[in-house]
Each structure stands twice: as C-alpha cells, then as structure tokens.
Amino acid sequence: MEYIPLLVLILSFVGLLAIGTPVAWSIAISATLTMLVSLPALPALTTVAQRMAAGLDSFALLAIPFFVLSGELMNQGGIARRLIAFAKTLVGALPGGLALINIISAMLMGAIAGSALASASAMGTMLGPEMEKQGYDRGFGAAVNITSATTGLVIPPSNILIVYSLASGGASIAALFLAGYIPGILTGLLLMTVAAIWARRKGYGVGRRYGIREVFRTFVDAVPSLFLLILVIGGIVAGIFTATEASAIAVLYSLVLGIIYREIDLGKLRHIILGSSSTTAIVMLLIGASMSMSWVLSYEHIPQEISEGLLGMTDNKIAILLMINLILLLVGIFMDMTPAVLIFTPIFLPVVTKLGIDPVHFGIIMILNLCIGLCTPPVGSVLFVGVGIARTSIEKVVRPLLPLFVAMIAALFLVTYIPQLSLWLPSLFDL
Template sequence: MDLIEVLVLLLSFIILLGIGLPIAFAIGLAATLTILINVPFTAGVTTIAQRMATGLDSFTLLAIPFFILSGQLMNRGGIATRLINFAKALIGSLPGGMAFVNIIASMLFGSISGSAVAAASSIGGVMGPRMEKEGYDKAYSASVNITSSTTGLIIPPSNILIVYSLASGGVSIAALFIAGYLPGLLIGALLMLVAGVIAKRKGYPAGERVQLKQVALTFIDAVPSLLLLVIVIGGIVGGLFTATEASAIAVLYTLLLAFFYREVSVRNLPSICLETIHTTAIVLMLVATSIALSWVMAFEDIPQSISQGLLALSDNPILILLIINIILLCVGIFMDMTPAVLIFTPIFLPVVTALGVDPVHFGILMVLNLCIGLCTPPVGSVLFVGCSVAKLKIQDVVKPMLPFFFAMLVGLMLVTYIPSITLFLPSLFGF
C-alpha cells in the first residue's frame, strides 16, 4: 500500500462530497482517480467500468428491486394503518402507550417492507398527528418514530443484509435473516423502555382500555399483512425457495393483498413501478461504484494493510470490536449504508474472523452500527424523512433523540459482546 494512493482516495472522496456531488458519483470518481495513479487512463477507466458491470451481474442482487417493489406496494396498500390499529389495541392502554404503538408498528412495518425510510414515512405520517392530538410533544413523537424505524433493517427481510452477503463472499442470507430477529427485538425493547420512562416522567396519557374482542378483530385485520413474514422467512428457512425467489413471491403476495384491501388499483401500478425503478437505480448505482472502489482498494492492498495494523495493535477481540464499532459509528454519520457495507466488509471481516468472530454475527453487528448512522446528520436519511413528516427542523429533535441514541448504543454493546443474541436462532435452525 502506497501512502499516495490512500491520500488520493480519501481526499478526492471528501472533496467531491464536500462540493455536493452525489455519493455514488463521489465513490466512482474517487476509485477512478486512485487507479489512474498506476494505470494508464484508458485501461483504468475501462477497468472501473468493467468492475461496476460485473459487480451487478449477480442473481442475489435481483432480490433488491423485488423487495423495493414489495415495500412500495405495502406503502400504498393500507398496511401501515392496520398494523397501527393492531398495536394500539394490544398495548395502547398503557401509560404513554402511543409511543409503544409507534415503536411496535414501526418494527412490524419496517420488517415487512424492509425499508426504514418507508417505515418512518408511513408510520410517522399516521402516528404523528394521533400522538400530538393526545397531548404528546411533537419532537418526542418524531424521535420515537425515527429511531424505531431503523429496526426494520435488522429484522428480516432486509435488503442491506443481502448486500452484506454479497460483500462478504457468500454468507448465508437465510442465516443472516434469522439472526436479525433477536437483535432487532432487543433494540425495540430498549427503545420502549426509554419511551416508557420518559412518558411516566412527563405524565403522558394512557389510552382507553380495549376489550379482548377488539384486540382479536384488529389482529385478524392485520394477519394477512403479518403472513408475509411467515411466507418469506418460512420459505427460505424451509428450503422452499431462495431469498431472490422469496422477494418475487413477496411482490406477488403484496400485490394481491393491496388489491384485496382495495387501496391500490391497476391505475396506480405505473407510478408505483416508476418509484421502484427510481429507488432501485439509486441503490444499484451505489452498489456498482462501491464494488469498483472495493476492488481498487484490494488492488492497492489497503484492506490487508488495515487488517495487519489492527491485528498488530491487539489480538484482544473485545478491544478490536470496540475499535471497529467506533469506526463504523463514525462512518455511518457520513456515509449511506449500502456503500459502507460494501467498502468496509472486505476490510474488517478478515480481521474479526481471524479473532474467531462469526461472519453472521459480524454482519448483524455492522448493520446495527450503520442503523444508528441513519438517525444522525448530515447524511441520516431516516432523520430527514422523520423530520419532514413531522414538519420539524433537525435541531428540534436532536435533544429528544439522545436517550433513544443511548438505548441503541446499549443494544449495540450487548449484541457485540453477547454473540448468542445473534447466533442462537441460526444455530437452532441448523445454520
């Protein structure tokens, strides 16, 4: 590894981001400038283009546009309202129960749609006005919505876990999906604990007690939506279909469900497909340029040098994992999840596997780190969506979000140093 290449890579990336260039283009241009130091112009540009094209030539990546389309159909299909009604009937009568409803609904919708942004938009759009009407502080409601929406990226099905599987060289997607359940539920429980303490301290009201019959009715109404998780995850774990095939089945099921609920008509399908194409293009452009940058870094021996440096620093897994967590938390502040996973997985995975850390455990750990970054400025997409839906400025929600940040960090430390939280279910199912 030559220091000049590293400086060119870092400085060009930072400068390009600083002047407002979209992150996908900043990554691609930084990779191109770095390789041109040692390779002629035509060969360098051609190599980057080839790496981008071959990086997208993956059957596994087909799952991403299908899950995005499935999420779009859910977003339009009235699923959010049904999940909120079920959650409210279940626990809305507790003191500060509307915050619990927000968290549970965000977890359910985020896991079904696989999108934290969709959860923040859909659940926040419905829950924000309801919570404000019942006397909850607007900034507090937005903080609950923003932080809880990220749990859907850990609880499967999750596009980012598919990206990690690709970046790691083929870690089982089924194992990653199953491994995400307990950490996701843990984060949700910690957020509910914080929300409950704040609600009690501020005297937020309890909702009306709902009879068991009403709980049963709302559950029956929500069952068709919840069945998607059973179909997708059950089919993958049972070996009935791959993750990519499951994503196509998810599209078919959500389309039928949206028609059944009469929330989507044939007239709506073109706009839904166009929105899916737009989102997919952004994601796959990030994937392509990130894969090219990962190849350039490998070509320059940057991952190997960083790995050797970390292992030379210490062979204590506790210390190394702490350092990696701090680095990933900082990365998440400035970089979107997809490029972060594709760029840093080849760097850190060899380090942790050399110390005996399971690749499935590290995948959940990495995604959980970067989920926290989605709630932080200046790049936090969920933060911006949550503030936009609540019609608040970012500075209005930063202080109310701090206790929830702390809860997520506590969850991160627990998942980091208690591997069984992640690995118990995969081992139970033989992965």
C-alpha cells in the same frame, strides 16, 4: 504501505462530498482517481467501469428491486394501517402509548417491508398528527419514529442483509435473516423502555384499554399481512425457494392483498412501480460504485494493511470489536449504509474472522451500527424523512433523540459481546 493511493482516495472522496456531489458519484470518481495513480488513463477508466458492471452481475441482487417494490405495495396497500390498529390494542394504554405503538408498528412493518424509509414515512404520516393531538411534543414523536424505523433493516426480510451477504463473499442469507430477529426485537424493546420513561416524565397521556375481543379482532385483520413473514422467511429457511424467489413471491402476495383490501388500483399501481423503480436505480448505482471502490481498495492491498495494523496493535477480541464499532459509528455519520457495507466489509471481515468471529454475527453488528448513522446528520436519510414528515426541525429533534441513541448503542454492544443473540436462531436450523 503505499500511502499515496489511500490519501488520494480519502481526500477526493471527502472533497467531493464537501462540495455536494452525490454519494454514488463521489465514490465512483474517487475510485477512478485512485486507479489513475497506479495505472495509465485507459486501463484505469476501463477497470473501474468493468468493476461497476461486474458488481451488479449477481443473482442475489435481483431480490433488491423485488423487495423494494413489495415494500411500496405494502406501504400503499393498507397494510401499515392494520398493523398500527393491532399495535394500538396491545400497548395503547401504557405510558407513552402512542410512542410504543409507533415502535411496535415500525418493527412489524420492517419485518414485512424491510425498508426504514417506508416505515418512517408510513408511521410518521399516520401516527404523527394523532400524537400531536394528544399533547406529545412534535420533536419527540419524530425522534421515536426515526429511530424505530431502523429496526426494519435488522428484522428480515432486509435488503441490506442481502448486500452484506454479497460483500462478505457468501454469508448465508437465510442465516443472516434469522440472525436479525433477536437483535431487532431487542433494539425495539430498549427503544420502548426509553420512550415510556420519557413519556412518563413529560406527563403524556395514555390511551384507552382494549378488551380481548378488540385485540383478537385487530389481530385477525392483521393476520394476512403478518402471514407474509411465514411465507417469505419460512420458505427460505425450509429451502423451498431462494431469497430472490421469495422477493418475487412477496411482490405478488402484496399486490393481491392490496387489491383485496381495495387500496390499490391501476392508477396507484403505476405510481408505485415508478417510485420503486426510482429507488432501485439509486440503490443499484450505489452498489455498482461501491463495488468498484471495494475492488480498488483490494487492488491497492489496503484491507490487508489495515487488518495487519489492527491485529498488530492488539489481539484482544473485545478491544478490536470496540475499535471497529467506533470506526463504523463515525463512518455511519458521513456515509450511507449501502456503500458503507460494501466498502468496509472487505476491510474488517478478515480481521474479525482471524479472531474467530462468525461472519453472520459480524454482519448483524455492522448493520446495527450503521443504523445509528441513518438517524444522524449530515447524511442520515431516515432523519431527514422523519423530520420532514413531522414538519419540525433537526434542532428540535436532537434532544429527544439522544436517550434513544443510548438505547440503540446499548443494543449494539449487547449484540457485539453476546454472540448467541445473533447466532442462536440460525443454529437451531443448522445454518
């Protein structure tokens, strides 16, 4: 193996991050420097630019700006408030009721919007002050909000699952969407268990018990929002439209719903479009830069070398998956999810497929794993959003975060070693 390109890649990338260079630029510059080791300047620069452009030339990627926009429309259109009201009637009277409401609402919001940041922002803004008013520790409330927000990246529709489909070379988006339901719900249930135990030990109060009539009323109020699940996922699975077409339908439906709820007017719509455009631009720059680095890795035969190295150490499936999970947990601490998926999928997917692991199953393992990194410093975007909204500090959030991390890691290992948790639903639809 030629170590010089790999050393240049790693050292330049880590060095650029260390001096505060944005992640996308760090990836693109380190990819360029690596190519300069093997090629003259002009071909190297031209190749990296071409790979960035070619990486974005995908019909499937059109779904990302649409789903980002639909998520913003849902966040601003009164949908989150109705989901919280429905969740409150279900679990408000249980120990740690408000924490459980946060987790269920985040799961529902994720299942509709597919954005961890949108979920953390909405739930933190609406439930944070109420939790504090009822005696909940601010750090605990933020920790629950931060970890539960990531369930929306596994429960479809999810932009990151579309990115994984692209990076894997064509894993079915419909299969990935269906595969995410049980792992996402399992993660939410484990988080709820830990939150309830923590709340009971701390003596946090419980809310009032709601009658069947109130549960039904809030459910009816939330039905138009929940119907989007059936519309988007049902349409994709039934083959009525593609994931990209479904994302456009989600935008239209969310806009109509926001207008009917009288939560969205022309002034707010302008800010929503500008905000989603800014988010989309950042995501697309990350994807383009990551695709160039992925191509450079392939050009230097690094994935093949790593694959042979791992399989040379052992051919035990349990041991290989454990090593990959540990590597990804470490990667997630220092790298955002989108570039991590685009860069490490081509490295690890050939290894696991040789062991007979389904690419759809591995996709869910990878996303669940990297979700943990979103909740850890120094790069965790959801962590910083949650802490900022709660008006607290990372130091005060770390202690209540630790048992919630245990719940997320437990879910990760259950999904890793019980493939049917991911593959059962897709198999029902022959996907």
